[in-house]
Amino acid sequence: MTLNAPPEASAALSSVPRDLTGREVAIDVQQLVKGFRKKSGGTLLRPRFTESRAVDGVTFQVRRGEIYGVLGPNGSGKSTLIRAMSTLLIPDAGRVSIFGLDVVRDEAQVRRLLNRVSVDAAFYKKLSPRENLLYSAQLYGLAPHVAEERALSTLKRLGLKEKAFYEPLEEMSRGMQQKVAIARAFLTSPVVVLLDEPTTGLDPKSRRDVQEFVLELRDVHDATIILTTHDMPEAERLCDRIAFISSGKFVAEGTPDELRALAGPGKSLEDAFIELTGEDLAEKGEEDT
Ligand SMILES: Nc1ncnc2c1ncn2[C@@H]1O[C@H](COP(=O)(O)OP(=O)(O)O)[C@@H](O)[C@H]1O
Ligand SMILES: [Mg+2]
Structure with a gap:
């Protein structure tokens, strides 16, 4: 599999901002806010709305080559954060930049x-x-033979049998469909990958295949990855750094x-999460949203 950055990427990557340690x-996400209007009563003709913030002033930075985990229960704002970072939602306030490019102003370049x-x-x-x-x-404007070769090698790498490449998707398990979604995302050889609950609802074998692929992306292909999950062991296994998100x-x-240490000696990551958020991740994490 080749995951060399496209020419646009090389141009953007040549003038990359650095943090205080020179990395x-x-x-770069600064004070990001995204709210939704929700109906909160009133009448059919005069409904009343309240604004609720799905993402409420989030700030963080991810270094090149890092796997950064966003860990939180259902409804905590993970998908909204990912969507606002990937140009699908326009932030209400704050900003997101990818290698110095603004996701709103430089949308076309960011998408590449x-x-x-x-x-x-x-x-x-x-x-x-x-x-x-x-x-x-x-x-994407990609030559068919290039796309086919790239997709097939990603899918094989993810443990999909070649035969399945030619069969209707509707006959496939959730795990196989997720692997196809991952292969599609890699057609463009992205240098930044946002994985929104990539293993939720997958069987143990597929989960493992996807997790190993994520590690390989960082280690072999120099990708920078944000991964959301409500699975504590997954976050521990894959992520260089983790953010806890709550409301x-x-x-x-x-x-x-570092997060374990916040809860005290001998404590687990789960203990730290409960202590810091007052929420139990496992309990709320059963559904597939
Ligand atoms: N398109 C939308 N319209 C209205 N409310 C939304 C929309 N998307 C998400 N929300 C609300 O924003 C909050 C965060 O949702 P989401 O980002 O999907 O959380 P998570 O991915 O962590 O489960 C929830 O309260 C959810 O109901
Ligand atoms: Mg979600």
Whole structure:
């Protein structure tokens, strides 16, 4: 598999901002806010709305080559954060830059650097992975043979049998479909990858395949990755640093060891999460949203 950055990426990557320690900042999020209007009563003709903030003033930086985890229960704002970072939602306030490019102002350039994988991936279910991926490749302006070779090698790497490449997607398990979604995101060789709950709802084998692929992306392909999850062991296994998110706010950030230490000697990451947020991750994390 080749994951060399496209020419646009190389141009953007040549003048990368750095943090105080001199390391390259791949992702810079400052005071990001995204709210939704929710109906909160009133009448049919005169409904009353309240504004609720799904992402409420989030600030963080991710260094080049890092796997950064955003860990929180359902409804804590993970997907909204990812969508606002990937140009799908316009932030109400704050800003997001990717290698110095602003996601709102420089949207077209950012889209070439970054891709997102989420559970709501849309596919033509009656078509095969091959047909779906070739269709996307066309939208990306990628030559069909390049796309096919790249997609097939990603899928094989993820443990998908080649035969499945030619069969209708609707006959596939959730795990296999998720692997196709990941292969599609990698058609463009993104240098920044946003993985929104990439393993939620997957069988143990697929979960493992996806987790190993994530580690390989960082180690072999120099990708910078944000990964959301409500799975504590996954966050510990994959992430260089983790942020705890609760009700749209980051309540703590650090390496797994640093976060454990916040809860005290001998405490687990889960203990730290409960102590800092007052929420139990496992309990609320059963559904697939
Ligand atoms: N399109 C939307 N319209 C209205 N409310 C939304 C929308 N998307 C998310 N929300 C609300 O924002 C909050 C955070 O949701 P989300 O970002 O999906 O959390 P998570 O991914 O952590 O489960 C929830 O209260 C959810 O109901
Ligand atoms: Mg979500």
